[in-house]
Amino acid sequence: MIFEAKRKRANMPPKVSVQIVTYNSSHDIASCLEAVIHQTHPVDEIFVVDNASADHTVGVVEAFLSKHKSQIRLVQNERNTGFAPAHNQGIRLSKSDYVLVLNPDVVLAPDYIKQLVEMMERNPTIGSATGMLVFQDNEEIIDSTGLVMNRIWRAFDRGAGEPRQQWSASGEVFGVSGAAAIYSRIMIDDISIQGQFFDEDFFAYKEDVDVAWRAGLLGWKAYYCAEALGIHKRGWKKGQRGARPLFIRQRSFINRYKMIYKNLSGAGWVRNLPQLLAYEISVHGYMLLREPKVLGAWVDFWRQRPNLKAKRRELKEKVLNKSKDKATEASK
Template identity: 35%
Template sequence: MNEMSNRLVSIIIVTCGRRDYLRSCLDSIKKQAYSALEIIVIDNSLNPNFSQEIIKRYPEVKLHASLKNLPYCGALNKGIEISKGYFILCLNDDVTLDEGFIEKALGGFSINKKIGMVSGKILRSDGKAIDSTGLFLSIWHTAKERGYGLKDIGQFEKEEYIFGVNGAVAFYRREMLENIKIGSDYFDTDYRFFYEDLDTAWRGQNFGWEAYYIPEAIAYHVRGATARAGYGIDKPYARRYLNSDLHLDLIKNRYLTFIKNESFFRFVLYLPFILLYDFLVWGYILIFRPSLIKKFLLNLKYLKSAFKKRRLVKKVENQKMLDKNNML
């Protein structure tokens, strides 16, 4: 932990003007035991009065007021671009942190230098139910939040390696984000909402980075403020809780994610599960939301873009592997 004790942590929060949530989030950051912090708020509210409120109430915050409503990933990219931290903590504005969260989570990065992502135990706002204890890739090729919705009875108290981190409380080593970015984008701007955390985790894993879980680092997430409570990413029939645009993001981004990151061998291996999942999803859409089919077809350009990015990522990945071998 001594190695990490003076490293600057940049905290990036994207907000659309939800005062109460943002205040609770920032107040919890001010109480952190770890003090080497840079707090950046990307204000997407397009409300000058709200921006002034933040500056007045939290003078230590570096505020970037967007001139237009940026997609979530674009806003995160802007925050990382202007940040200076050795570590990057991306927070939803409906998240609050225990006082020791950052100090304890930093311990995960000291396990080894290839730890590029750290997750704490993320609980619902009532502190009783689990929101996430780590992000995993399901056999259906969906994002799987371990423990999602379960009562916290101490069943996830072991430090261990995981696949990735939940986007609501995503702690990254900056070196990893720089290593895996596509062009100038840390997070893929073809994503609006959903799957950006799995995409980043998967890309990191493909580049040789690892993720680690620290159960003592506790955070609380008001699931339902950003996506309705009761909605599970891996439950195809829960899509009724989403409006059509968010539903489209969810479907589209799943395809973008595995197109860019999955190996051909694993894709073939898991193809029966992928097809079964797609049968359920598209069957539901055909019956209950047929208008989404046209919307999806109008967004096929993103699939084409994903294949281009796959080639670019593989090229960079292979070049970095070659450079590494030449150094041995």
């Protein structure tokens, strides 16, 4: 916070770091890095955290390193630690004012970072932001304009599959997709639980929704900027569920319940109980008949429950302390 004040007094541009987690991403990473390097807002550092790729990903990144040694840093993990832990590695290594979390299959327009940072600088209550993400194979169709959550705590990419001209208005959203999300350092520090920004118990999938929910509970806003454009290849699309490895299907399924357990409090959920029960009976019935092995993920939930409970308790304390701070400020 002190550094932030000094930077603004000195009229210095905010520092931005970009971090990309790769896993067998050799077909995409070159285009992704090229677009990051040519951003109109200066990028202080680019962290590529490789999760033990078995293809030529590391070789492609090393070719960029030879030309941009001062800007790119390659971190090679000995095993696939998962999306959430690997991005936390990058967050801990970076010291920037803003952190752009980026998928290797996303190509950003040159002013993507500039548009988001300028908007966030104008409104410090915004802790996360995203631009308009469109599909690579049809740039007129929306991939994501942020995240929405329904009344039974299912999250979706806002506008997915719809024409891009319908989403030309910028505005506040529930959260932002981790495919191309920028987060302020102040918010990262404020909402981290057990020193983790992304919950490492998630491995991958819905960790961005969990962050969005937690940030909202702690008073942070998320914003969609329609003028910032990103093109997303998206490795998994609708209709391809059966092709996903069992481990990934299990994580995608169970992480919703981990998120609900940690973030939902009070008795407000009771009014949505009929809808919730109908959905849960339906989805568990389907899994029992069609994908029974996915239900084995509940073993993981109960194994991790003590730690999830500790995280839930820490979050509740943060929310309570923030409420007390607001009350104190209001009474002055």
